[in-house]
Amino acid sequence: MSSFNPQNEIRKMKNEEFSDRRKFILNMARGVGIASLGGFIWSAYVDEVTASELTLRPPGALKEEDFLKTCIKCGLCVEACPYDTLLLSKPGDNKPLGTPYFIPREIPCYMCPDIPCVPVCPTGALDEQSVTTDGELDINVADMGVAVIDDESCIAFWGIQCDACYRACPLLGEAISIEYVRNERTGKHSYMRPVVHNDICTGCGLCEKACVTEKAAIYVLPREVALGKAGDYYIKGWDKKDEKRLENASEIKTTTELSKKSAVDSLNSGLEDLY
Amino acid sequence: MSTLWNNYRYLFLRRFTQIGLMLLYFGANAWGWTILQGNLSSSLVFGVIPLSDPYAMLQMLAAGAVIATDLLIGVAIITVIYMLIGGRAFCSWVCPINMITDAAAYIREKAGFNVIQKRQPSSRSMRYWTLGMGIFISALMGVTAFEFISPISMVHRGIVFGLGFGWAAMLIIFLFDLFVLKNGWCGHICPLGGFYSLVGKFSLIRVHHNVDNCTACMKCKTVCPEKQVLPMIDKESLPVTSGECTNCARCIEVCDDNALGFSIRGMASKNLEKNNRTGE
Numbered sequence: 001m002s003s004f005n006p007q008n009e010i011r012k013m014k015n016e017e018f019s020d021r022r023k024f025i026l027n028m029a030r031g032v033g034i035a036s037l038g039g040f041i042w043s044a045y046v047d048e049v050t051a052s053e054l055t056l057r058p059p060g061a062l063k064e065e066d067f068l069k070t071c072i073k074c075g076l077c078v079e080a081c082p083y084d085t086l087l088l089s090k091p092g093d094n095k096p097l098g099t100p101y102f103i104p105r106e107i108p109c110y111m112c113p114d115i116p117c118v119p120v121c122p123t124g125a126l127d128e129q130s131v132t133t134d135g136e137l138d139i140n141v142a143d144m145g146v147a148v149i150d151d152e153s154c155i156a157f158w159g160i161q162c163d164a165c166y167r168a169c170p171l172l173g174e175a176i177s178i179e180y181v182r183n184e185r186t187g188k189h190s191y192m193r194p195v196v197h198n199d200i201c202t203g204c205g206l207c208e209k210a211c212v213t214e215k216a217a218i219y220v221l222p223r224e225v226a227l228g229k230a231g232d233y234y235i236k237g238w239d240k241k242d243e244k245r246l247e248n249a250s251e252i253k254t255t256t257e258l259s260k261k262s263a264v265d266s267l268n269s270g271l272e273d274l275y
Numbered sequence: 276m277s278t279l280w281n282n283y284r285y286l287f288l289r290r291f292t293q294i295g296l297m298l299l300y301f302g303a304n305a306w307g308w309t310i311l312q313g314n315l316s317s318s319l320v321f322g323v324i325p326l327s328d329p330y331a332m333l334q335m336l337a338a339g340a341v342i343a344t345d346l347l348i349g350v351a352i353i354t355v356i357y358m359l360i361g362g363r364a365f366c367s368w369v370c371p372i373n374m375i376t377d378a379a380a381y382i383r384e385k386a387g388f389n390v391i392q393k394r395q396p397s398s399r400s401m402r403y404w405t406l407g408m409g410i411f412i413s414a415l416m417g418v419t420a421f422e423f424i425s426p427i428s429m430v431h432r433g434i435v436f437g438l439g440f441g442w443a444a445m446l447i448i449f450l451f452d453l454f455v456l457k458n459g460w461c462g463h464i465c466p467l468g469g470f471y472s473l474v475g476k477f478s479l480i481r482v483h484h485n486v487d488n489c490t491a492c493m494k495c496k497t498v499c500p501e502k503q504v505l506p507m508i509d510k511e512s513l514p515v516t517s518g519e520c521t522n523c524a525r526c527i528e529v530c531d532d533n534a535l536g537f538s539i540r541g542m543a544s545k546n547l548e549k550n551n552r553t554g555e
Contacts, residue, residue: 035404043412046423050416068418069340072331073428074317075436079304088432090439097423098316098432122317122325123335124343 052094053225055101056203058086059109059142060118060131064224070125073098077117077126083110086117102144104205104220111139111170111204140171145203145220146227147176147196154217156193159183165194165218168210175201194218198227285524292368300435315369315431316422317349325349330409330470331422337413338420354474360522362475366461366468367523371430375445376461379452380500389457397456399503399519402469409466421466458500461521468519476518479540482526486512488534495526495535514540 050068058077061067077100078086085107089095100117102109115137118126131142147165151157169176176194183189196218205220232249236242280287300318302308312319317327327349336342357365367373383389405421412420422428426444433441452459461468484507491509496502504517505526527535 031404034401035408038405039408039412042408042420042424043416046412046416046418046420049423050418065417066340069335069338072317072327072335072346072419073422073432074313075304075432076313076317076319078436079307079312088436090433090437090441091429091444092440098428120319122313122319122327122343122345122349124341124346 050096052096053222055089055095055099056104056145056205056220056222058100058102058117058126059111059115059139059144059202060121060126060128061144062125062127062130064222067125068096068099070123071099072123072125074122075100076120076122080116080120082112082116083107085109102205104208105216106209108205108209109142109144109202110206111142111202113137113139115139115142140202142202142204143223145205145222146198146201147203147205147207147218147220148226149194149196149218151193151217153213153215154194155213157191159185159189159191161192162212163192163194164210164212165207168206170204170206171200171202176207282528285528289368289523290374293371293374296369297371297431297434300431304435314428314435316428317346324352326353328467329354329474330406330467331419333410333470334413334419334421337410338417339414340419357471357474358477359479360475361478361480361520362471362473362518363468363521364475364478364480365471366465367521370427370467371434372427372448372460372465375430375449376452376458376500379449380458383453383457384497388453392457395457397459397463399463399501401463402465402472405464406466406469425467426460427465427467462500472518474518475520477540478518480522480537481514481516481540482520482522482524483514483536483538484508484512485534485536486510488532490532490534492531494529494531498525498529500525514538 053064055064057064057067058081062070073088075088075098078088085102086100087093087102089097089099089101091097095101115131118128118131118137128137131137131139133141149157154162156162163178166172166176166178174197176196179191179193179195181191181193183191203220203223208216208219211218232246235246296311299308299311300314303310303312309322310320312322313326315328316331317325319325325345325348327346329350332342332346332350335346409421426448429441429444433439448460452461456463484505486507486509489509493508495508496505499505500523501517501519501521504515504520507513507515522537524537527537
């Protein structure tokens with residue numbers, strides 16, 4: 001005896017609708033969907049947190065892009081630093097998480113000759129070769145950043161005598177020199193203006209630490225941030241060395257095709273009215 | 276007192292190693308100790324032996340970094356250690372997050388949140404997806420993707436080098452495990468857990484079950500943070516074969532009938548074969 005039960009029929013239909021194959025496909029779709037949801041959030045977050053470009057790295061650090069790939073965030077450089085200069089960024093510092101950096105105004109890099117922070121790096125994110133000359137560690141070739149002067153707030157540019165940054169510089173007279181310029185206002189004195197030489201400056205930040213103004217008028221920025229680039233179009237024709245830059249210059253071709261026809265058409269159009 | 280020791284001996288030992296290791300790392304930064312320097316991502320033992328996180332190295336490879344020799348040696352040492360003692364021994368004996376998630380799981384069980392939320396709406400294999408995705412995003416973005424979000428290194432670095440807002444990460448994990456998903460972080464999402472599950476697939480140290488002593492009280496399954504690894508309870512005398520077992524030994528402690536214990540994989544399986552043969 002089989003009686004027709006609509007409830008049972010519906011249940012049966014539902015079961016048939018959700019066959020194993022369909023369940024499998026739905027589960028796959030759900031998995032892929034959740035994975036891409038997570039993936040997008042994850043990627044967006046990583047992109048944001050690694051975008052901080054005002055980060056000063058320890059000596060010998062690779063280029064920022066490579067540094068972020070290579071640094072394993074172990075903090076061995078931070079532990080090796082005898083002056084507690086190096087910090088490991090923590091949540092809230094708004095720097096790429098867990099990577100080493102320093103704030104020169106608080107504690108600058110004292111440029112230890114044996115550079116203890118570099119050889120301990122297990123991954124080579126701090127590259128020993130980049131701070132080595134003739135087989136020996138040489139902190140003077142380090143390239144942590146470059147000092148920049150705000151000449152509006154630097155009191156030496158006002159005419160007040162101050163050479164705190166010049167005196168503090170570990171490469172005294174090389175990375176910062178003093179330029180004498182006649183002070184027209186008094187007619188009797190000289191401006192003693194500090195000038196940073198980008199090619200020598202290591203970006204240690206001792207000048208920033210020493211600066212007497214309320215907020216430092218000389219401060220260190222990463223080179224990529226602070227420096228411009230003349231490019232291959234401009235050459236110091238009087239400087240033999242400068243021409244060497246062109247050896248690796250790449251040719252730039254214009255890819256837009258000029259159509260002579262349209263130019264001629266343009267000249268000839270609208271002539272009908274003349275006749 | 277002796278029952279206390281008996282019921283919590285492995286828990287004491289685990290907390291001891293977890294906190295002890297953290298103290299060694301902390302001392303290295305604070306007081307210049309040289310026993311264990313660095314952190315869980317990469318460290319130096321006695322200033323000589325490197326240790327490194329293999330999953331971090333995989334991400335570096337994917338991101339396109341040049342891999343240094345020291346790093347490779349460190350990764351090799353860590354991989355071999357965990358292949359021997361059980362990959363996820365890292366999770367329950369070393370990882371600082373374990374204390375947070377254990378606390379959440381304990382409160383969850385005691386307060387009865389497990390009763391009002393029985394359904395676990397999520398698959399434990401999610402960790403293998405996150406594992407793969409970490410590698411994929413590293414390749415895509417050219418940075419070590421998991422290392423920038425890892426609450427494990429965040430917390431560990433926090434303890435050694437200063438916490439900052441790291442407490443928020445700890446709280447997020449705690450609340451997630453307590454209210455959203457039981458064993459949520461360690462048992463479902465963490466890609467490092469997934470990675471060590473794979474590393475420890477064939478590890479030597481295993482929890483073994485002796486069905487003859489079992490009274491089917493199921494205390495072990497209640498306490499286990501990865502209960503899918505205990506399908507043999509009250510059925511067969513078998514070792515835990517899944518790499519997802521964290522060797523935390525809570526099951527051994529809660530068992531009143533001596534039906535669970537640690538042993539070395541090869542030796543015990545020989546014994547089992549013998550038992551099976553005589554049984555058949």
